Structures are given as C-alpha cells and as structure tokens.
Amino acid sequence: MDDIAHSLAMIVGEAYFSNQPEEAYFYARDPGLMPPHKPDYVVVPKSVEEIQEIARLASREKIPLVPMGAGLALTGLTIPLKGGIVMDMKRMNRILKVNEKARHVIVEGGTSQGLLKAYLEKNYPRLRHSMPDSPATATIAANVMIHGQGRLTQQYGFNSDMISGLEVVLASGEVCKIGSCSMSPDWFSKGAPMPDLTGLFLGWFGATGIITKVAVKLYPKKKMRDVEIFITDREDLVPDMVYELTHTEMVEDINIFAQPKPMIFKDNHHIAIFITGDTDEELEFKRKMTWYSLDRFIKSKDGGFMGVPPVMKPTLLEMPQRSVSRFADVKKGGGFEYSGPIIMVEKYPECAHKIVELAEKYDLGYSGMARIIGRSHAMMYGFAFTFNRADPDMMDRTRKALHEVSEFALEAGGVFWKATVDEQKMAMEKMDPNTLGIMKMIKENLDPNGIMNPGNWEVI
Amino acid sequence: MYELKFDENLCKTCPTGDCLVKCQYLDVEKKTAVEEMVKIGQGEDSFVLQDCVTCYACEEYCKRGNHPFYLITERREEKGILTSPRAITKQWINIGEPQGKYRLGDVKERVLSFGFMPEFLQWVKGKLFEDVMPSYIFGQEFFCNVVYIHFANTSIIKERLPKVVDNFRKLGVKEVIFVHDECYGAFAHLAPAYGIEVPFKSVHYFEYLYNRLKELKDFIKPLNIRAAYQRPCSSRLSSDQHHFVADIMELIGVDLIERKYQGENALCCGGIYAMAFGYDLAHDVQKRNIDDMVEHGAQYCIFNCPACQSSIGAEVAKRGIKPIHLIHLCKMAIGEM
C-alpha cells in the first residue's frame, strides 16, 4: 500500500477504505451516460473528524476529493474526473435532531431521503420534508447541493430554499457553520438577516466544500393527499393552465408529463395536481377550487380532468414515485438520463416540441416531465430518454440528443440543472463575465489547490 | 358505410315529444321538442346540439323506435360540435385501440364477454358462471366502442364495431353473454340501428343471472337488505332488460327501495360529466343521486356498470351505503362472499 492509501485506511479504518479494482470500477461511473474515470481510492467515513482529516490529507498531497451521495444525479457529477479519492457519504446518515415546533431537522451529510421519510412517519407524523422523486437512497445533502426540487417545490421553491443551516468541511479541513447556527444553538435560518453564505457552497457540486450537516425545514403533513390529472392537447395553453392553478395557492405540487406510452398517455399533456387536506371538507374544497380554476379550458374543450384509474393513484401518490425509476427499463436496458433545465414555464410548448423532435430524430423512447417551481416562477423541464445499456449505438444517440437539449435550453433562455461538465463550460462561456469573476474568486479562495471535485466549475 | 336509421316522419307525427320533454337536462315542452328533433333530423342547427349532456336517456324515452340520441350524436360530429375536451376524447380512443393483448379462455359456442373490463375475470369465479366458464373473451379486440357516443364520435364506432363483430365471427360463437351492460346495448341496440349485422345471439348477463339463480335456488339465502340501484347510461340502450334487476332482487331477497331517481328518472353516475363538463354538473348530479339513496334508507347501492362504481362508489361508501356490483350481490346471496 502506498502512503496515501495507508493514511486513508488509518483515518477511516481498513474496512472502509478501498483501492481495489472492484470499487475503482464501480465508483468510476454513475448510471448515466458520462464517460467513466477511475478513482484511486474510495473511502466511506463515519464522522466529521474523519472528513476533516481526509480533506487535510488531500490538500497536503494535492489529490482530488470527490464527495458522493448515491451518485444518482445521472450527469456524471460524482465521477472523479481526475482520479483521487471518492468519498461515499452514506455511512454518515444519522438524524441528529428534530425541532418539532420550529419545524426543522438536522441530518448528517449522507442521510438518505428515504431514511428521513421513514423516521418522520414514525416519530413525527405531522411533519414532512420536500421529497424528490429520485430513488430513496439519494441523499438530502447532495440534493440540496444540486438545488433539487421535490413535492413542496411549487409551494416553497427549490429544496435548497428549504434549508435552515449547513455545516461544511472546507478544503483546508476547517469546519464551518453557515446560518443561525454559526452564532446560536438553533438552526432556524440559513442566513437572513445576516449575509447568506450558503451560496458559497450550494450549486457548487462539492467544489467548494463538503456538507457534513444540513438543517432541512419541515412542513405540516396533512392527513390526506389526492391527485387529479388535467389533460390537454394544447401544449401552448399549458403555461396559462399552470398560471391559473398556481393562483389558487391550494395545490401541493404540479407535475406535467407527456409521453407516447402506454396508450393512455399518448397524444396528451398531463398536468398532475396534488392536493392535501386534514379533513374531507378541506380536501374537497381544494379540489373544487382547482377544478374551477381550469373551468374555462373545459368550456373551450381545450382540456379536461381525466378519470384517474384507481390502480394509477397509488403509483402517483407514493413518495418517491418508484415508477419514475422504472422508466429506465422501458427498453429492457436499465438506462435513462434526463437533461432538466430550469426554464420559464412559458417555454413549455417549445420544450414539448423539442423532445418529440429529438426522440424522432434519434429514434429514442422518451418522457417529457416537468415540475413547477414556485407559483409558476419557473419549471424544471426534464427531457428524459430511456436507453439500453447493452446497446452502444442507442447510448450514443441518447448522448447526442441530450447534447442538443443543452444547446436548445441555453438558446431558450434556460439554465442547466445539475449541469454536466460540458454544460458547465457552456454556461460559463455564456455567463456575464463579472458574475464569472465572482465565481472565480470564490473557488480560488475556498479551494486554492483545486482539489475539490476538480473538473467541475473550473473557472478559467 | 353504415348509416343511422332515423325516420324524421316519425317525429313529425309524434304525439308526445317524449325524447326531449322527459330529458332531465333540457327544459322543453312538446311543441319545441318535436320542432327541434325535426330540425336536427334535417341537419339544421339546434340548441339541443349544444346543451345535451349525453345521458343516453332519450334513446329510451322515444317509444316510436327512433334514435334521438344517436341522431344528436351524428349531427354533432358532422358539425364539429364537441361534447368533451379533445384530449379526453383522444385518450379514450387511444385506450380502446386494439393492441393484440386480448385474452381468450376456452372459447365455446356460448361465451362470456368481458368487453374491455379486466376485473370481470376475477368476478366470474364460482357457481354463478361455472355453466359457461372458462369460455370467455376479453380485450380491446372485443370492446364494443359504444362509449364514444358520449364524445360525439360515431365514426370511430362505425369503423371499429364491424371489426369487433368480425372478431366474434371468427371465433364461431353462437351466443354471447355480455357481462358489461354497454356491450349488450352495442350489439342488441346500436348495431341494428346502424344496420351492422350481428352473427350471434346477444344475451344480457342480467338474464343469464336470473336463470342461473333460479337453478341455484337451493343455495340462495335471502339477503334481507334494502338497496338502491344505480342505473347506468348504457342501460337506456336496453330498457327491455331493466326489469331483470327487480326480478333478481326478488329472487335473492333484496328490498329494492323506491326512490326519486329510478327507472326512467335515473341519474347518471356523473363520471363522464366530470370529464366533459367540469365540476358542477357532475357534483350536482352525484349529490342529488346519493342524497336520494340516503333519504330512502338504502343500505347498499347496487351497481351494474363498474365504471359507475369507480366514479361514485367511494362517495356512496362515505355516506354509509355499501357499494356493491350486482354480480357480487348475487354471489353473496348464494354464500360465496
């Protein structure tokens, strides 16, 4: 074993250190389509102190350090582009503290969405957090890191807007508290009314620091939930429909999907509208208001509420929706990837055309899936393609299609979400140079040796 | 091409104008009724084409053998007057598209047809159907397609139904027992109205159950319950079969309550109304209907159509009335549930 290997093994314990070909193979890739690159070492730390030591070692030896949650971002963000250490965070998955009345929870940096959900269900049935539809192993910290979106995003914004504090280990090994917790025992605000420093870390993909704790805001969990689906063949009217729905302020979440299969979904755009209530009356009232809000489209015959088959409801209501993952095996090939730009809702029709155009051009199975962010402030439009992992040609076509999506998104005024390295470059080229300048300052100061998830957000 | 047989002269001499006079959704007296039907027959515009909510009932109200509702549907389609949002219509048309995923049991000359309702396969287990099972057919290939009259789209019916008839023909069946009410209406009522020849005998599952229960009479334990019956829209296409509900209830000891919305005056489940016209009409109809069941002391609500059941079953249950399909009720009576 070389010295670095030895030191790492000492830090995390032999059992949680590997420089074996098996881990190198696995951690060199993610389920998406980016080319693999092997790490030299993989570690699975258990404590903040271990991470501090690893960071110090990496800084001293100038070797890359790449934090990884579940590796499910799909866009290659956990692939160690320059080798070095991949740090699997998932052994740090304790739920440290719930403040019920102040509605927040502090979790460790590798805690999964699923674990928190189960914990709250058991111990705090009146509280919930904003679950994304990524598989349940996906981690909370990583999702915040990439500005993910979840069930409560239509109401409260990005999942990263719904945090109230961070603890971060810097490249230097120092531990840094961000938010009210920097001067108070309580984690109730991520910044305000002080300078909000979360921006130094969030959206950086670990290139400025490693989240070891995150306080996530919790929200009232109503006793009942239901879903209605409004369907339309007029994609040009979808933004207006969303505008009306968000005006009601009564909807939990709004997802829109359009896909050619199964037959029940062919030809239409489906606006899935989730509502909640503590009583039948509350739920019914909200249902009525959402129906009323779209009445003019029903009158003009431009859209209507479909009868959601009873078997479909549980699939839509579960959190996370396992069915989203199942899309990967539509072609019996275990693969899917989506490019999900954050873009204005008014661009829905263009996005909807684009995905069909690309699916035809590259002969791919597709699903367009959008999630509304805020009261129609923006949306994530997911251009999702399913591919067969054993069919290199199909994988290549999918890559090309996704590349065209990136170009389209930029053109349409969108911003890349969980940008691939290529997209990061495209973004930095297009970005206001002064903005880029600030990014450069931040990166150089927080990561002077360029060891933190290098290759990502490298401002040149 | 198949054409609707409609005789305007019958309307011109109609002494009642029952079709529209009895309509629960339009407020029309005899003179207007007759005038409007004649106008519609001649291809002129009429408010009826705008306001009809597609309850099917005038097919029953007209006692002179004409087809007012089919006519309304034909004209709407010709004029491009939509009943439902286009997306809803498309969705339904897509769902009914044959996919080669039909299922055949051990098909004999006498066969059960589930149309396109997979749940029936589970429901027909047991003594009631052992006479015919496992002779059954299921799938889009055997789907009657009549539902599209709700969507003012008869051309899809005219295109698909003859093929469906052909699929039956190819199986060489002689007698088809339809477990779905609407399918029976399709083959026994709509097909003849359009001159589509049906090469087998259509039997409504009501009639089948009635006869079967008589055979099984030793197994019957009277249920001694009070029940309301939810009559589906499709039943208007086979009003001659409607009496079997009361007959069956008598056999199995169910007290079929007298209520306001029964027989000719029955109310639709509202499922289609919700999709086509939005919240208010559907909820008004549903509320009146269920209130009526409650007021008259129903303990059970008997369904004939599974779609009605999924549209108001839960709401009925919330009001303390047990929703149950007629088949299950019969099973209960012979101790199978």
Place this chain on the structure above:
Amino acid sequence: MKYADIVHRCFRCGYCKFTSDYTDFNCPTYRKFRFETYSPGGRMWLIRAWLNGEIKNSDRFQEILFSCATCANCVEHCVFTFSEDLVNIFISAREEMVNDGIIPPPVRDYLKNININGNPYKEPASERGKWAEGTLVETYKDQEYLFYIGCVGSYDERGKKIARAVGNLLVKAGLSIGILGDKENCDGNEVRTLGEAGLFQFLAEKNIALFRDLGVKKIITLDPHAFNTFKKDYPALDGEFEVYHYTQILAPLIQSGKIPLKGLNDKITYHDPCYLGRHNGEYNAPRKILKAIPGIELVEMDRSRENAFCCGGGGGNFFTDILGGGEDSPSRIRVREALDTGAGIIAVACPQCAKMLDDAVKIEQLDDRLKVMDVAEIVTNCLL
C-alpha cells in the same frame, strides 16, 4: 453465464437495499460493508464488468459475491421486472466461479466436506440420527410423514436441541412421522446457493431416489432451507413431494387445541427466516403458533415479514462466515433491533438463525436480557 442477458438492466437505483418503507438499509452485506459494490446493484454491475473482462475474479470479487446471504431482500424490493431473478443471477455467477475453481477457501472446504462426508461437519453419517436418542421419534418405515432434519439440526449442538423439540412435539401431537437417521443426506440447498450445481444435482437426485424407494409422499422439514429446496428445486428433478415446514403443521394443531398449552408471561419478537418468509411467503404459521400461546405478547421489530432483516446466515454464510464479524455483522444488528422492541425472547423458526442470533446475543453481552428460542422450544416450555 445464465442470465447474462439481464445483468445490464440494473439501473443501480438502490431500491433493493432498503425495506419497503425505507426504515433502514436491509441488504445485509451492504448494511455491513457499506461500499456500493456490496449492494445488489453493485453485484449486478460487477458481474457485468467481470463477464466483459473489465475486472478479474479476485479475492475481493469473491468476497463480494459469496458474502451475499441470498436473503432475497433485493428480490422483494427491486422495482424492475427482472427482480425475481436477482438471487438467481448471483448464484449463477457463483456457479461460473466454482466451475473456474476460483472461490474463497471456506467455500471450497464446505463443498469438499459435503462431497466427502455428506455433511459440512466432517462427522460420520452414523452420527446423523443421534439427536433422536431418548426421544420417541422413530426411524422412517411407512409413516405418513418423513421428518427431514438437515445437517444443522443433525450435527450442531444448538440445532440438535431444536430437532428434539420439534420431533417430540410432532410425536406428542399424534402425527405419524419417521426420520432417516444415518440414511439422511444433505438436502443441498446451500450447495446450490454456493454455486456447485453439479454436486447439488447429485445430492438432490440421490435424495429423490431414496425418498421414492421408501415410498415417501409427505415431508416435514425442520430447516427452512431444506423446505425451500424440496419445494422449489426438487420438482424440476422429478421429485414431487408434499412439503411442509414444521411450523405449518404445528400451527393448526395448536390453534385447534390438539396440543394443550399452559400460559407464558413473556414478551416475544419473531424473526422471519429468509427461506421461510421471503423465499416461500410463509409469515403467518409461526406467528399463529406464538399467538395461540396464552399470555404471550408478540411484538414486531421495525423490520419484519417481507422487510425482515436477514440474520446473515443464508447463502452458505452460516458455514463460510464471509459476511460475519464486527459490530455491523447482520446478526448483531438484528439482536440489537430485537432488544429495541423490549422483548425478552427472539423467536426463530430455523436452526441456522437460532445459532447465528445466539452467538450474536453472546457477543453483544445481552445474555441476561435476550434469549433466542425456536418456536418449538417455546411451545415445549408451555406443554401441560
């Protein structure tokens, strides 16, 4: 390799690692090792890499594959249509490795011992029936049921106690049973899961021939592992028998009061053995027995039934101990979970689980707070 056309279909989404409600990681190897490579998805990706020649069969690769407890949690929770085959895929990969002769030493030893001695304990066949001495259990002649014991119940001290308890109960209930004694042979379930398909077939055919010669129609097994292979694998080799796990026979007898019992004042939690539960869907029989004992309070662990956490003994690990060891070894996690319920007894229905959890209780120094007892032992204590 069989299933080579499926391995690329894993999305590595990781649903397979969890329980259905995400209470905890529930793949015992992932829960212990914590590298993705030791999760079901990790195995899928590595098997594919191995078949494509991108990685070699190394010590670590062997550890990764042979530590799998074949507990079928992944089969239960993977969201894809190939989920049913996950364990089969892992076993197929092991078969290839066995064929190549590159396998971990304890696996090699286990298989060698079975080959030579017919059991992994290096004991003579004449010792097999010794556990029954002093009981009323007879040798099989033409009784209604063959009572099949398996290696653990025949040779392991802990297992033998359970065999005696079950045997006595069955006789007491008036059932006509007989054992094979020194004629009994290994059932082969573990041989199969460890990937020695040839040896498995040899054992199975030998057993089937013997059962047939003796006119066996119905079998009661002590061990869920034997139950599993008799039920699921033997029919394909023309060995059709009516097979029961002993809890399935006892449950109705106890519920109907055929075996009268006195009360017990205990809080008990039941651990589902993977080969009775997930593999064969029998969650109720053992619970019915426990519930029928007056005074017993049956409490469930956070993870039970379809979501039960494996004791870590399956897939041959009981013998090879590749998965065992350390604070996060599955059996130790499991007894800590049982302790959390406040129960004083962990009930089991499998001699392998019994031994695994017994040892874990000792290492965790919980002897004074937790007892591991087979369902049959608990019933025995309640006999009037």
